[in-house]
Amino acid sequence: MDYWRWTESVWKDPDAPDWRGGTVTAGVDIGSTSTQAVILLDGKLYAYANMRTGSNSPDSALDAMNRAMEGTGLTLEDLRFTVGTGYGRVNVPFADKSVTEITCHARGAHYLYGPTVRTILDMGGQDCKAIGCDAKGAVTSFMMNDKCAAGTGRGMEVIANLLAVPVEDIGPFSLSIEEEPEPVSSICVIFAKTAATNLMRVGWSREKVLAAYCLAMAIRVVRLLERNGVEEDFAITGGIAKNAGVARRIERLLGITALKTDLDTQIAGALGGALIAGDLLKKRQA
Amino acid sequence: MTENGASFETGIFNESIETWKKEGKKTIGTICCHVPEEIIHAAGMLPIRIRATGCTDDSNAEVWMSSFSCSFARSCLQLFLDGTYGFLDGIVGSDGCLMAQRLFDNLNNQFRDLYQRLVVVPRMHTARAIPFYREELEKFRTDMEKISGVAITEEKLLHSIEVYNETRRLIRELYDLRKGAAPLVSGEESLKITLAAMSMPKEQFNKALSGFLREAAKREPPKGGGVRLMLVGSTLDDPEYVRIVEEKGGFIVTDVQCYGSRYLWEPTVLGDGDALDSLARSYLARPVCPRMCNMHSELYDFIMGMAKDFSVDGVLYVKMKNCDLWGGESVHIDDKLKAAKMPLLTVEREEIMTNVGQLAVRAEAFIEMIEGGVS
Incomplete structure (x- = not known):
């Protein structure tokens, strides 16, 4: 069984009016693992799809x-206007422009979570x-992890895959423990595999190993966040x-509760791209 | 080739060095910009600044310098081990940083037949430090006389200072062409030129640069605005790196790094003492890098002065991986730049360029950020 397989999603606004007569813009985010396409009708979310990235970026x-x-x-x-973003942003054959995923994520998050997100x-x-952003969703600072x-x-x-737990169950599994363990010593994918195997061997439950792994991941990204400013x-x-x-542990470490959305959190980049596409279309028409 | 027939030589080993060697003259490699090249020049030898531009494999050097060392120093060692620097007749290093010294130690260990000297440079700019540094330069001069067979007279040294001050003046003129709203010279081109300054006879270089400046002043300014960036940080001797950033829509209009403006900028000022004394005073007074323990504020002021003079929109702070000096300094400078509301992008680099995509996306996003978003 492919435990790593996460669920792809497709969504359409059931209440949206007919797109004919309106302005349709789009964003496509080709990431290393997933690809999203977002369509906006007059600046409002109309439809999206979130798929696994294949071996060929234009096809994805x-x-x-x-x-x-x-x-x-x-x-x-x-x-009318499409923005490509993500690491494969220059490989979107039908895009009018490419914009970095950093700029797009800030703009997309501003739409998904509202103008208070910073x-x-x-x-x-x-x-x-x-990423730090202002009330308009423009980036004010950013920091990325390096080469790994x-x-x-x-x-x-x-x-x-290693622990034979469906990837979507990892969160609940890792939270179902009584006491938080120490984080795994390394979150390097290779070393973490060794560490997890060793912990299983000394009798740790899968839940406890997953908790240790999620905690290590949370600690790592919180450091990145703190360096950039929270x-x-x-x-x-x-x-x-x-x-x-991971998300709850990040919140715990930061002492902050993250904003929530009912929409797919993976669409932020493509959504930002579609919003920027709308701005660029207006600019072109002006 | 510039209009006066002189051309820049940017290769580590190039035609001008070949001609020099054929004439039976000696070349001396220098490590770090705290080695006053004027002394080598006055002895009729050719100073060549050691660098590792274009190094693509440092596996031989990794045997001697671990992956936790500075990859610039390691790549330089590699180019010695693979024979790239086989044309040198000697090496003069300085304890600019620990890694420059480790490079020197390794060369000392492995190339025992090659003349080598380490110039010890104080880490404090004080009245007491100058006589010490002068004494080091005196020993350096004696050695240069011995291996060249030429007496370095006061007159010769003063002449070399004049030639070098002319190089400095011309390099500043080159940078001036990047001050305008539409820079006439790109950061990539400028870096290639300062690398040439380190790799060919200064008289020839001065002639080439004078011709270039006349030509470049007549250039059509590039159309459309671009974000004006300043490069600050560890050694950067790779024009390709600068090109990647500039391709994303930024102009590197100036820099504070030792293969660019920090190589030859502040003129050697002739004081009351002799030429050697003037060299010691002038070289030690320069805010070059965080190696100087009591010059952090001067370095910061220099960075901010550059930012103002060149109307800089943002700072690209490039740390060489495992660089103690610029890595440590970034902790202080980050806060100061943020307080001065200067947009800052900090990136880590290794001499062998493997992370082009990562640099490109960061540079592009930084430029988009400074522009206030794409729309």
Whole structure:
């Protein structure tokens, strides 16, 4: 069984009016692990799709966009302006412009969590970013982790497979322990695997090992956040935001509760891209 | 080739060095910019600043300098081990930082037949430190006389100071071309030129730069604005690195690093003493890097002065991995720059460039941030 497989999602606004006659803009975020396509109608969220990134970035972008457009009657020609973002941002064949994921995440988080958000932690597939932003969702400071997938979504997928726990259950599993253990000594994906195996061997339960791993990951990203500066309100975006085992521990370490959203936290980058696409379209028309 | 027929030589080993060697003249490698090259020049030898530009593999050097050492120093050692620096007749190092010294120690250990001297440079700029440094320079001069067979007279030294001051003046003129709203010279081009200054005879370089300056002044300014960035930090001898940042829409308009402005900038001022005394005083007074224990505020003032003179929009602070000096200094400078509301991007780098994508995304996001978002 592929324990690492997380659930892809597709969403459409059930109450949205017909897009014909409105202005449709889009954002596509090609990450190392997941790809999102977000469609806005007159600046409001209309549809999105969140898929796993395949081996080919242009195909992944197209797949995600096709899923988001499915059943709406939209075609690529109807997208008035599209922004590509994420590490594959220059590989979105139908994009009008590419913008970095840092700028897009801040803007997307501003939409998802409201204008009070000042600190964003994006925990992606292979990197994490601490971002400071202003009331308009413009970046004021940022910091990224360096050259390593430790403490990111990919690391979590590896641990899921190793311990045979579905990746989406890791959070609840890791929180179901009576007493918080010490964090694993290293969150390097390779060393963490060794550490987890050793802990299992000395009799630790899977829950306890997962707690130790989630805690180590939380400590690592909190350091990154603190280096960049933490100001309330605070929000977490990206796939790991869905992992309560990490998210709750980050909140505990910071002493701050993160803002919540009912929407998929992984769409922040693509959503920001779509919002920026709207601004750029207006600028072009002016 | 510039309009007066002279051209820049940017390679570590290049045509001008080849010609120099063919004439039977000697070349001396220098480590760190606290070695006054004027003394080598006055002896009729060619000073070549050691660097590792373009190094792509440091595996031989890693045997001697672990992966926890400075990758710049390690890459320099690699280029000695693979024979790139085989054209040198001697090496003069300084204890600029621990890693510069470790590089020197390793060279000392492995190239025993090569002439080598370590100039000890005080870490304090005080009245007491100057005579000590002068004494070090005196020993250095004696050695240079011995290996060149040329007496370094006061007259010769004063002439060398004049040549070097001319290089400094020209380099500052080069930087002046980057002061305007549309810089006429890119950061990448400027770095290539200062690297050439370290890799060819100064007279030839001065001629090439004079010609270049005349040509560049007539250039069509680049269209469209760009974010004006200043590069601050550890040694950066790789124009490719600067190019990656500039490709993202920024202009590196100035820098505070020792392969750029910190190489030859402040003129040697002739004082009441002799030429050696003037060299000691002038070299020690420069705010070059955080190695100087009592010059942190001067260094900060220099950085902020540069920011003002070049209308800088943001600072790109580049720390070499495991760099004690600039790594440690960033803790203080970060806060000061933030307090001065100067946008700051701190990145870590290794001499062998492997993280191009990571640098590019950070630089691009930083530029977008300074521009206040894309829209």
